Amino acid sequence: MFCFVETDAALSAETLDLLFGVCVKRSFDRISVDGQLSTSDSVFALASGASGVRVEPEGPAELALGEALDALLRQLALDIVADGEGAARVGRVVVEGRPEAVEPVARGVANSPLVKTALHGGDPNFGRVLQAAGQAWPAGDAFVADLEIEGRLLVSAGDAVGLTAGDLGELGESMQAPEVEYRLTLPGEGGETEVFFSDLSPAYVEFNSAYTT
Amino acid sequence: MFCFVETDAALSAETLDLLFGVCVKRSFDRISVDGQLSTSDSVFALASGASGVRVEPEGPAELALGEALDALLRQLALDIVADGEGAARVGRVVVEGRPEAVEPVARGVANSPLVKTALHGGDPNFGRVLQAAGQAWPAGDAFVADLEIEGRLLVSAGDAVGLTAGDLGELGESMQAPEVEYRLTLPGEGGETEVFFSDLSPAYVEFNSAYTT
Numbered sequence: 001m002f003c004f005v006e007t008d009a010a011l012s013a014e015t016l017d018l019l020f021g022v023c024v025k026r027s028f029d030r031i032s033v034d035g036q037l038s039t040s041d042s043v044f045a046l047a048s049g050a051s052g053v054r055v056e057p058e059g060p061a062e063l064a065l066g067e068a069l070d071a072l073l074r075q076l077a078l079d080i081v082a083d084g085e086g087a088a089r090v091g092r093v094v095v096e097g098r099p100e101a102v103e104p105v106a107r108g109v110a111n112s113p114l115v116k117t118a119l120h121g122g123d124p125n126f127g128r129v130l131q132a133a134g135q136a137w138p139a140g141d142a143f144v145a146d147l148e149i150e151g152r153l154l155v156s157a158g159d160a161v162g163l164t165a166g167d168l169g170e171l172g173e174s175m176q177a178p179e180v181e182y183r184l185t186l187p188g189e190g191g192e193t194e195v196f197f198s199d200l201s202p203a204y205v206e207f208n209s210a211y212t213t
Numbered sequence: 214m215f216c217f218v219e220t221d222a223a224l225s226a227e228t229l230d231l232l233f234g235v236c237v238k239r240s241f242d243r244i245s246v247d248g249q250l251s252t253s254d255s256v257f258a259l260a261s262g263a264s265g266v267r268v269e270p271e272g273p274a275e276l277a278l279g280e281a282l283d284a285l286l287r288q289l290a291l292d293i294v295a296d297g298e299g300a301a302r303v304g305r306v307v308v309e310g311r312p313e314a315v316e317p318v319a320r321g322v323a324n325s326p327l328v329k330t331a332l333h334g335g336d337p338n339f340g341r342v343l344q345a346a347g348q349a350w351p352a353g354d355a356f357v358a359d360l361e362i363e364g365r366l367l368v369s370a371g372d373a374v375g376l377t378a379g380d381l382g383e384l385g386e387s388m389q390a391p392e393v394e395y396r397l398t399l400p401g402e403g404g405e406t407e408v409f410f411s412d413l414s415p416a417y418v419e420f421n422s423a424y425t426t
Contacts, residue, residue, distance in 0.1 A: 034326040036341075037348060113247040113326070113413070114421060121422030128249075135250060172425065200326070200422075202415035208327060209334030209414075212385065 003028070003043040003076060009065055010049035015057050019066045020045040027073035032197045033084035034204070035111035043073070081196045082178070086203025090179045091119045092196050093129075098188025101138055105186065106195040108136025116200035122175040124168070126154040133184055146185040150174040216241070216256040216289060222278055223262035228270050232279045233258040240286035245410045246297035247417070248324035256286070294409045295391070299416025303392045304332045305409050311401025314351055318399065319408040321349025329413035335388040337381070339367040346397055359398040363387040 005020075020043075028043050055061040081090050093109045095102040109115055112132035118125040126147050137143045147155040152171055154161055163171070174180075198204075218233075233256075241256050268274040294303050306322045308315040322328055325345035331338040339360050350356045360368040365384055367374055376384070387393075411417075 036325055036327050036344060038344070112249055113417070114249050117418050117421035120418065121424070123422070123425045125425075131249060131251065134252075200418055202418045204326075205330050205333065205413055205415045205418060208330035209336070212334070212336045212338075 001038065001041045001080065005043070005045045005069070005072065007045070007047045007065070008049065008051040009047055009053050009055050009061070010051065011047055011055035011062075011065070012057075015055060015062065016045055016047050019062065019069055023066070023069045023073045026070060027077035028080075030193075030195055031077045031081050032107070032110045032195055033081060033087070034198070034200075035107070045069075078196060081198050084198030084204070085207040086201040086205075087198035088201055089119055089122075089177075089199045090196055091115070091182060091199065092179060092194060093182040093184065094192070094194045095133075095184045095186065096192045097184075097186030098141075099191035101186060101188065102191035102193045104136040104138070105133045105184065106193050108132045109182065109184070110195040110197035113200055116197065119175075119180060120199035120201050122172060124149050124154065124171045124175055126160070129182055129184070130155065133186070137186070141187055144187055146183075148181075148183040150177075150181055151183075214251065214254045214293065218256070218258045218282070218285065220258075220260045220278070221262065221264040222260055222266050222268050222274070223264065224260055224268035224275075224278070225270075228268060228275065229258055229260050232275065232282055236279070236282045236286045239283060240290035241293075243406075243408055244290045244294050245320070245323045245408055246294060246300070247411070247413075248320070258282075291409060294411050297411030297417070298420040299414040299418075300411035301414055302332055302335075302390075302412045303409055304328070304395060304412065305392060305407060306395040306397065307405070307407045308346075308397045308399065309405045310397075310399030311354075312404035314399060314401065315404035315406045317349040317351070318346045318397065319406050321345045322395065322397070323408040323410035326413055329410065332388075332393060333412035333414050335385060337362050337367065337384045337388055339373070342395055342397070343368065346399070350399070354400055357400055359396075361394075361396040363390075363394055364396075 024043055053061065055065050078090065093106050095106040109129055109132045112128065114128040115132050118128050126149065129147055130145060133145060134143045144158045145155060146153065146157065150171060237256055266274065268278050306319050308319040322342055322345045325341065327341040328345050331341050339362065342360055343358060346358060347356045357371045358368060359366065359370065363384060
């Protein structure tokens with residue numbers, strides 16, 4: 001993956017680097033198609049200054065450029081996930097809890113083949129989400145989670161919430177959407193992260209197994 | 214997964230626990246279908262003593278029982294991988310190198326969707342193996358690897374070995390076998406491990422996405 005972002009704004013390399021670094025952390029660093037990186041995965045920003053519009057540090061133009069960069073990079077990163085090999089649907093997992101635990105847990109859920117196939121099938125399978133999260137949870141602490149899928153509480157303090165057949169039907173329908181949100185609340189405070197991920201489809205397997213390199 | 218192993222040998226709980234622990238480490242601890250564990254995954258050993266045959270610690274009967282247990286558990290564990298959901302082929306990755314690095318690298322290769330789909334397609338894609346291994350390699354050291362697939366050297370000290378079209382054809386044919394071996398030699402000495410893993414097929418996805426739980 002190569003991404004090139006260009007602007008004709010006039011700003012210093014330091015200012016662009018700072019803005020761009022923040023935006024990449026909120027976009028390309030928060031996506032996964034299949035958990036495997038390439039040594040080529042790169043995002044570049046180039047500012048020519050051709051417009052003559054000066055962007056000074058901490059001024060209103062910097063804020064405007066930062067917001068535009070942020071919106072653009074997030075959209076580009078999401079497009080990668082939505083266009084993932086054979087992908088039919090995007091998952092977004094949001095994890096809150098102990099600062100050092102949220103990232104491995106979010107990656108564990110985003111990269112679980114069982115979560116990704118359930119997402120493909122539109123199945124609100126909370127057991128698979130909890131398994132993947134618990135497997136990535138650092139040993140030592142009890143793992144007690146709340147889990148919402150598409151805003152509906154399915155697991156509260158580790159216990160399944162009894163849902164009616166009607167609730168489950170509605171939840172199943174909401175999982176047919178192009179984007180499905182999982183929200184995990186874990187023990188501890190102060191950490192929060194999100195990962196956007198592709199589902200896992202038969203087309204992914206065909207795409208990646210049916211040729212020789 | 215539940216596995217129950219029974220014997221009518223007469224031996225102490227301590228002796229059985231010791232023998233069994235070693236055998237489980239060499240079998241059920243060395244397999245992966247999709248990298249996801251269940252809280253139910255359990256292996257039990259029961260010794261009734263009904264035969265009256267005493268198995269004393271460090272005696273010949275202990276050695277014979279240990280060898281039988283080892284062969285049995287390894288076969289059962291391999292059957293799980295070969296019978297993995299939709300699996301067509303078993304991969305075996307052997308990793309040698311720094312003791313603390315061999316396990317994450319072997320798991321990284323065994324659980325890479327790109328390695329598993331290439332295995333499904335019978336594709337000797339060494340780039341995917343190196344990528345998965347490198348991603349799991351602890352930062353700090355240069356990653357320089359030798360890689361053999363089915364006994365054929367494909368990468369030597371990090372460089373691709375030029376293979377003739379005939380060599381590649383033979384290698385592709387050998388990857389149609391029920392079991393395919395990958396051997397990685399990494400920097401450092403004293404560590405060695407192996408992981409057996411299932412390929413990733415369209416049938417795996419269908420099996421895991423086409424029902425609601």
